Amino acid sequence: MLWASGEDMAPWALFNGYRRSSPMSQHFRFDASRSLTALEQDSTIIAVIEMSQTKWLVAALVPGIERQPLKKFDANEETLLKLLHRWRREAGQAGRDIKRIVVAYEAGRDGFWLARWLRAREIEAYVIHPTSIAVPREHRRAKTDRLDTELLMRVFLGWLRGEKRHCSMVALPTIEEEDARRPNRERQNLVTEQTRVINQIKAIFTRFGIHTLRPTMRKLAEGPEDLRTAEGTPLPQNTLSELRRHLARLRFVRDQIRAVEQERLRKLAVAPPAEKKSPDAMVRLIARVLSVGIETADMLVNEIFSRHWRDRKAVARYAGLTGSPDESGSRRRERGLARAGNVRVRSGMIQLAWRFVRFQKNSALAQWFAARTADGRASTRKTMIVALARKLLIALWRLVTRGEVPQGVVLRPAS
Numbered sequence: 001m002l003w004a005s006g007e008d009m010a011p012w013a014l015f016n017g018y019r020r021s022s023p024m025s026q027h028f029r030f031d032a033s034r035s036l037t038a039l040e041q042d043s044t045i046i047a048v049i050e051m052s053q054t055k056w057l058v059a060a061l062v063p064g065i066e067r068q069p070l071k072k073f074d075a076n077e078e079t080l081l082k083l084l085h086r087w088r089r090e091a092g093q094a095g096r097d098i099k100r101i102v103v104a105y106e107a108g109r110d111g112f113w114l115a116r117w118l119r120a121r122e123i124e125a126y127v128i129h130p131t132s133i134a135v136p137r138e139h140r141r142a143k144t145d146r147l148d149t150e151l152l153m154r155v156f157l158g159w160l161r162g163e164k165r166h167c168s169m170v171a172l173p174t175i176e177e178e179d180a181r182r183p184n185r186e187r188q189n190l191v192t193e194q195t196r197v198i199n200q201i202k203a204i205f206t207r208f209g210i211h212t213l214r215p216t217m218r219k220l221a222e223g224p225e226d227l228r229t230a231e232g233t234p235l236p237q238n239t240l241s242e243l244r245r246h247l248a249r250l251r252f253v254r255d256q257i258r259a260v261e262q263e264r265l266r267k268l269a270v271a272p273p274a275e276k277k278s279p280d281a282m283v284r285l286i287a288r289v290l291s292v293g294i295e296t297a298d299m300l301v302n303e304i305f306s307r308h309w310r311d312r313k314a315v316a317r318y319a320g321l322t323g324s325p326d327e328s329g330s331r332r333r334e335r336g337l338a339r340a341g342n343v344r345v346r347s348g349m350i351q352l353a354w355r356f357v358r359f360q361k362n363s364a365l366a367q368w369f370a371a372r373t374a375d376g377r378a379s380t381r382k383t384m385i386v387a388l389a390r391k392l393l394i395a396l397w398r399l400v401t402r403g404e405v406p407q408g409v410v411l412r413p414a415s
Contacts, residue, residue, distance in 0.1 A: 032129075032168045039160045043097055045087055046160065048152040049080070049105040049114075050145045056080065059149035061157075062087045064094025070146065077117055084123065104156045106130045107170050115172050125172075128152065131340065132168035171307060180279060180306075184299045187260045188344070194253045201246050204239060215250065264298060279306050282400045288411045289396070291359035296352055303345050304393075305400050312394045319345040321390040337386060345393070353389040363408035365391055 030036070047060040057072045058080065069087060073079050088098045102124040105114070118125035133155050135141070158166030201215035209230025213220055220227075224243050227235050235243065271280035279301050286297035286305075309315045316322050320341030326333050339346070360366050369388045373381045395406040405411065 030169070030171065032171065033164050034162045034166075035160045036162075039162070040099070044100040044102060044160075045084065045091065045098055046153070046157065047084065047087075047101070047103045048149055048156055049103065050148045050152065051075070051105055051108065051110055052145070053109075057145045057149055058083060059146075059153055060087055061153070062091050063098065064091045064096040070149070072145075077114060081118075081121060081123070100124060102126070102156075102160065104128050104152065104169075106133075106152065112170075112172055112178070116175070119172075126156075127170040127172060128156065129168040129170050177302075177306065181302045183260050183264050184295065184302060185344070187257060187295065190253055190257045190260065194250065194257065197246055197250045197253065201243065201250070204243055204246075208235065208239075215247075220247070261295075264294065268294070277400075282306070284415070285400055286396060288414065289360075289399075290410045290412060291355040292352065296348055299344060299348050300393075300396065301400070303342055305397060309397070312397070315394055315397050316390050318342060319349060319390075319393055321346060321349065321386060321393065346389075349389040349393050350385060353385050353392055356392055357385075357388070360409055363406060363410075365395065365406060365409075367408075 041061070042063050045060060045062055047058055050057040050059075052075070054075055055072055056075050057070070060069045062069060065087075071083055073083075084101055084103070088101065091098050103115075103118055104126040105128065107127045107130055112127060115125035115127050133151065135151070155167040159169070198215045205211070205213060205215075210227065211230075213227070224235070224240060224247065227240075227243075229235065234240075268280055268283060271278070273281065273284075282301045282305055283294070283297045286292055286300060287294050304315065304318060309318070313322075317338075318341045320337060320339045320343070322338050324335045324338045326335050337346075356363075357366050357369055361370075365388060368391070369384055372384050392406075395404075395409075398404045399406065
């Protein structure tokens with residue numbers, strides 16, 4: 001054991017989507033699948049928001065008022081707060097004592113700032129996972145903001161009553177947690193942009209029959225004026241200008257990637273090592289595993305390991321590394337990965353699994369993979385690498401939460 005396990009954690013915290021140090025977890029008991037607070041509808045205002053870029057449509061159930069209010073206004077949080085307080089006053093005039101106001105909206109472009117803003121003003125706010133809402137399956141179903149609010153209200157009421165499978169709520173991150181994810185996500189976007197620019201340079205080379213140069217060669221960066229096509233002629237003027245601009249963009253993107261990486265290493269170096277379960281300590285620990293780098297460790301910690309999980313099945317489900325069975329009558333089949341979780345974690349773990357097989361050959365997990373792919377078939381390896389990625393993710397989760405080192409895994413010396 002590298003440190004003691006967290007068995008003294010409060011039972012409800014195992015369902016909590018926040019870190020234990022988060023102030024949100026001190027006020028809200030949270031279960032994504034159902035509400036843990038009994039619903040007293042006669043003393044609760046229930047509201048849902050259909051959000052667009054410029055307008056918000058709010059539907060509500062207000063105790064003591066027969067009509068179901070529906071209000072559309074310009075996107076503004078202060079207007080929303082005034083509207084909720086107005087409905088509270090109207091319910092009070094109807095003889096109802098409002099003890100609770102709950103608001104929900106779908107996760108999307110607006111993120112989580114509104115939910116945090118409302119909670120800071122004593123309004124219970126939740127963010128609904130959009131893919132958890134069942135919608136009609138007609139080929140051409142009617143879709144308007146009003147119909148969307150009716151659907152949101154229906155599933156939100158079921159969730160508030162404590163009934164499962166109506167919808168799922170997104171674990172609300174703090175500003176610090178959201179900010180901690182930005183370096184890795186920014187780097188991922190920059191790497192994608194770098195690949196796009198390199199492919200455009202390669203396309204120019206292919207178009208003129210140039211096969212001896214790579215876009216990353218220093219000779220090309222120093223000056224593309226000496227390039228010759230397969231026909232022995234210099235590049236046309238417009239193409240040469242385009243190539244210069246591509247190379248300038250490539251240098252700029254690489255400088256930004258380098259800046260992100262250096263800033264992360266700097267913060268990791270100055271972080272205090274005292275807290276063994278802090279995010280920085282988790283990154284250092286995972287990075288000690290041979291085949292895992294700082295980028296992968298940072299992604300895993302900030303995307304998944306910094307949150308509390310009920311058990312190993314919840315960890316694998318969040319990563320989308322679980323199956324999707326298709327059963328009807330006597331038919332039984334698997335449709336492959338569910339792909340319903342965090343795509344960054346899923347793709348990162350599959351890439352890590354291939355590196356793990358290469359650099360941790362004597363580990364129990366790598367030997368388990370080798371025994372099941374002994375037939376040498378590519379289809380078998382492709383299927384089993386996903387299973388290995390799932391097992392490896394759970395093993396790393398146990399490493400950072402309980403200190404259990406996977407059997408046979410080689411660790412780098414602690415720095």
